[in-house]
Amino acid sequence: MSMNKSAFLAPNLFSAELPLKGARDGFGDALIEAGKKDKNVVVLTGDLADSTRVAKFGEVFPDRFFEVGVAEQNMMGLAAGLALSGKVPFIASYATFSPGRNWDQLRVSVAYSGANVKVIGAHAGLSVGPDGATHQAMEDLSMVRALPGMLVMTPCDYEQSYQMTLMAAKYQGPTYIRFGREKTPAFTTKKTPFKIGQADVYREGRDLTIMACGALVYEALKAADELSSEGIEAGVINCSSIKPLDVKTLSHAAAETGAVVTVEEHQVSGGLGGAISELLGKHLPVPIEMVGMPDHFGESGQPMELLDKWGMTSKGIIQKCKLVLARKV
Amino acid sequence: MNINETALAQTANLIRQDIIKMLLAAGSGHSAGPLGMADVFTALYWEILKINPKQPWWEGRDRVVLSNGHICPVWYATLAHRGYFPVSELLSLRKLGTRLHGHPHARELPGVENSGGPLGQGLSQAIGMALAAKLDAQKWRVHALLSDGEHDEGQTWEAAMFAGKNKLHNLTAWVDRNNIQIDGFTENIMPLEPFREKYEAFGWHVLEVDGHNFQEIIAAASEAQAIYEKPTVIICHTIPGKGVDFMESDFKWHGIPPDKDQAKLALKELRSLRGRITGEHE
Numbered sequence: 001m002s003m004n005k006s007a008f009l010a011p012n013l014f015s016a017e018l019p020l021k022g023a024r025d026g027f028g029d030a031l032i033e034a035g036k037k038d039k040n041v042v043v044l045t046g047d048l049a050d051s052t053r054v055a056k057f058g059e060v061f062p063d064r065f066f067e068v069g070v071a072e073q074n075m076m077g078l079a080a081g082l083a084l085s086g087k088v089p090f091i092a093s094y095a096t097f098s099p100g101r102n103w104d105q106l107r108v109s110v111a112y113s114g115a116n117v118k119v120i121g122a123h124a125g126l127s128v129g130p131d132g133a134t135h136q137a138m139e140d141l142s143m144v145r146a147l148p149g150m151l152v153m154t155p156c157d158y159e160q161s162y163q164m165t166l167m168a169a170k171y172q173g174p175t176y177i178r179f180g181r182e183k184t185p186a187f188t189t190k191k192t193p194f195k196i197g198q199a200d201v202y203r204e205g206r207d208l209t210i211m212a213c214g215a216l217v218y219e220a221l222k223a224a225d226e227l228s229s230e231g232i233e234a235g236v237i238n239c240s241s242i243k244p245l246d247v248k249t250l251s252h253a254a255a256e257t258g259a260v261v262t263v264e265e266h267q268v269s270g271g272l273g274g275a276i277s278e279l280l281g282k283h284l285p286v287p288i289e290m291v292g293m294p295d296h297f298g299e300s301g302q303p304m305e306l307l308d309k310w311g312m313t314s315k316g317i318i319q320k321c322k323l324v325l326a327r328k329v
Numbered sequence: 330m331n332i333n334e335t336a337l338a339q340t341a342n343l344i345r346q347d348i349i350k351m352l353l354a355a356g357s358g359h360s361a362g363p364l365g366m367a368d369v370f371t372a373l374y375w376e377i378l379k380i381n382p383k384q385p386w387w388e389g390r391d392r393v394v395l396s397n398g399h400i401c402p403v404w405y406a407t408l409a410h411r412g413y414f415p416v417s418e419l420l421s422l423r424k425l426g427t428r429l430h431g432h433p434h435a436r437e438l439p440g441v442e443n444s445g446g447p448l449g450q451g452l453s454q455a456i457g458m459a460l461a462a463k464l465d466a467q468k469w470r471v472h473a474l475l476s477d478g479e480h481d482e483g484q485t486w487e488a489a490m491f492a493g494k495n496k497l498h499n500l501t502a503w504v505d506r507n508n509i510q511i512d513g514f515t516e517n518i519m520p521l522e523p524f525r526e527k528y529e530a531f532g533w534h535v536l537e538v539d540g541h542n543f544q545e546i547i548a549a550a551s552e553a554q555a556i557y558e559k560p561t562v563i564i565c566h567t568i569p570g571k572g573v574d575f576m577e578s579d580f581k582w583h584g585i586p587p588d589k590d591q592a593k594l595a596l597k598e599l600r601s602l603r604g605r606i607t608g609e610h611e
Binding site for chain 2: 042063064066068069071073074075076077078079080081082083084085086087089104105108109112113114115
């Protein structure tokens with residue numbers, strides 16, 4: 001069992017030299033390119049231009065950039081109107097505010113109308129650590145995933161965020177993309193496959209499969225590497241599309257390995273863990289353990305301290321892997 | 330002004346009759362708002378808007394966004410009479426398989442531009458459309474129809490602030506100032522006055538009209554089009570339930586339909602123009 005070579009991950013995967021880059025920077029950089037490719041791409045932000053990395057778009061395309069102020073409900077509605085008139089609006093804020101504050105507008109003005117709006121939830125998960133629970137978006141995937149017709153995605157690093165943003169600009173339909181604030185290992189490359197609705201196998205497994213999303217995919221790879229030295233072969237799949245899920249790839253992996261651990265920086269109910277439980281419960285019931293927030297609010301602390309406390313690191317993932325193996329029949 | 334007020338009044342009357350018939354057939358829905366706005370809708374669709382009912386999604390059309398979706402029976406009846414879809418379809422309101430949902434669904438029915446119902450969401454969408462028109466240097470205008478009660482919603486004021494900041498002169502908002510909402514009179518539930526001054530303070534050009542006077546409604550629309558530095562809001566003073574004596578100005582009729590006897594009475598009153606004429610069918 002080994003790494004999937006056709007995933008083209010960085011060769012120096014676990015080296016200290018692996019650069020750290022922000023997924024939000026991948027988004028901001030790609031947005032400029034998307035804007036160059038399509039004059040209908042417009043960007044709105046709610047007083048968070050710099051930290052969501054859309055300020056540069058505003059400098060390059062000032063006519064297509066709208067500062068909405070701290071008014072996320074209005075921002076979502078504006079985007080609906082723009083989309084219904086042929087524009088491709090990206091709205092950028094923190095995930096706690098958008099879709100947190102404006103979920104009703106997302107539901108009625110955007111999703112029910114099938115409006116082609118791209119909602120960008122930045123600073124998601126525990127990555128705003130010291131700000132405390134109010135600012136830690138741990139519920140956004142659940143609330144957005146419940147809406148019919150939504151595309152819901154989260155990139156695992158800078159490069160995937162870049163590719164995802166370009167694809168979202170071309171995709172027709174309401175879309176949600178979430179990522180964290182912190183710089184994280186840039187472990188995928190330009191050759192790493194990414195397609196909307198596709199889960200990608202990064203490491204082949206035998207004993208169990210870790211299905212992860214966001215920056216924690218890297219922690220999952222580290223966990224699998226360590227487990228391998230103990231003789232346990234865990235597969236790792238990057239579930240960058242949370243909705244729709246890649247039924248084929250995920251069911252196949254569950255069938256092959258017979259046990260699953262889900263990993264996300266989010267509440268375990270309703271997010272990736274919830275989605276995969278629904279999927280496998282129907283198609284291929286196997287024991288599942290979940291890494292994520294166990295129905296609890298966050299608290300202040302450094303992001304790494306919080307991830308560690310709540311088991312969202314390679315150490316925590318390994319523990320859940322051993323638990324699920326013990327449940328395997 | 331060269332308008333045929335009698336013809337407009339007759340059209341509005343037919344629309345009101347259909348509203349009553351639709352609500353009776355549906356067995357649920359809102360009565361007061363739709364009847365109160367029938368004259369404004371008639372003026373819009375017969376005199377003000379640049380539209381083509383045979384090509385409902387023609388790129389150059391003026392856009393209408395209905396924010397207080399619950400008054401959609403008047404929108405549906407107006408669209409049908411204007412030729413967007415068969416009048417016979419009106420009686421499918423709120424029934425399984427209909428395109429005439431209890432609250433509007435964008436693009437499912439010709440002429441329906443937005444989804445709406447949960448209050449306060451329409452003005453933002455209208456502004457988004459007005460921004461798109463400006464970006465593409467298009468001349469079409471956006472007309473947002475709002476209720477007074479939904480000004481309790483914070484989003485309405487977020488939107489008003491944004492439109493003022495961006496001087497959206499291609500946007501006209503029409504507010505149905507009928508002074509009622511579900512639980513009572515607006516000034517008792519949550520006072521909106523001084524309403525005009527609020528919009529002025531937000532950078533809007535403000536007009537006030539008698540919402541049952543076609544001359545005033547049409548003149549205000551023209552003035553709004555001539556204002557180049559600001560968005561315009563036209564506060565339409567209307568009588569909720571207008572045209573049906575026992576419904577007029579009674580907030581109890583906000584969210585309920587007439588029963589069979591009440592509908593008969595209402596239709597008789599509308600058909601006879603309050604007893605002034607006798608119809609052949611009476």
